[in-house]
Amino acid sequence: xxxxxxxxxxxxxxxxxxxxxxxxxxxxxxxxxxxxxxxxxxxxxxxxxxxxxxxxxxxxxxxxxxxxxxxxxxxxxxxxxxxxxxxxxxxxxxxxxxxxxxxxxxxxxxxxxxxxxxxxxxxxxxxxxxxxxxxxxxxxxxxxxxx
Numbered sequence: 001x002x003x004x005x006x007x008x009x010x011x012x013x014x015x016x017x018x019x020x021x022x023x024x025x026x027x028x029x030x031x032x033x034x035x036x037x038x039x040x041x042x043x044x045x046x047x048x049x050x051x052x053x054x055x056x057x058x059x060x061x062x063x064x065x066x067x068x069x070x071x072x073x074x075x076x077x078x079x080x081x082x083x084x085x086x087x088x089x090x091x092x093x094x095x096x097x098x099x100x101x102x103x104x105x106x107x108x109x110x111x112x113x114x115x116x117x118x119x120x121x122x123x124x125x126x127x128x129x130x131x132x133x134x135x136x137x138x139x140x141x142x143x144x145x146x147x
Contacts, residue, residue, distance in 0.1 A: 033059035036114025043067045071145035076118030084140035089127035
């Protein structure tokens with residue numbers, strides 16, 4: 001349990017989803033959660049349940065199992081510029097000098113903050129899906145760490 005206190009989690013999206021079965025529709029909730037230690041580890045998790053709080057807990061447990069380590073430069077940015085295409089989401093990320101802060105929207109900002117990145121310029125093209133954007137962002141951070 002001591003490890004759980006090291007991580008911060010942020011709920012990105014909660015969606016009410018349904019499936020059609022004999023006799024009507026079954027309603028459940030899907031949660032997208034980003035977990036990070038604000039130093040160099042970040043992950044995304046999805047959880048689905050009949051109750052919102054259970055879905056959030058499942059998502060955060062799923063994310064903690066899949067933490068990935070990324071490299072951050074001394075200026076608090078990524079090592080190199082990267083463009084990532086994943087499904088229909090396209091993410092462009094550029095390193096930025098000290099004092100720039102994170103210039104990114106929505107999901108990309110949340111992922112970068114929880115990963116510990118302090119300076120970054122980013123643009124998201126294509127998909128409006130928060131899940132695909134989060135996956136593409138994490139993949140881009142991992143790929144930019146590989147030198």
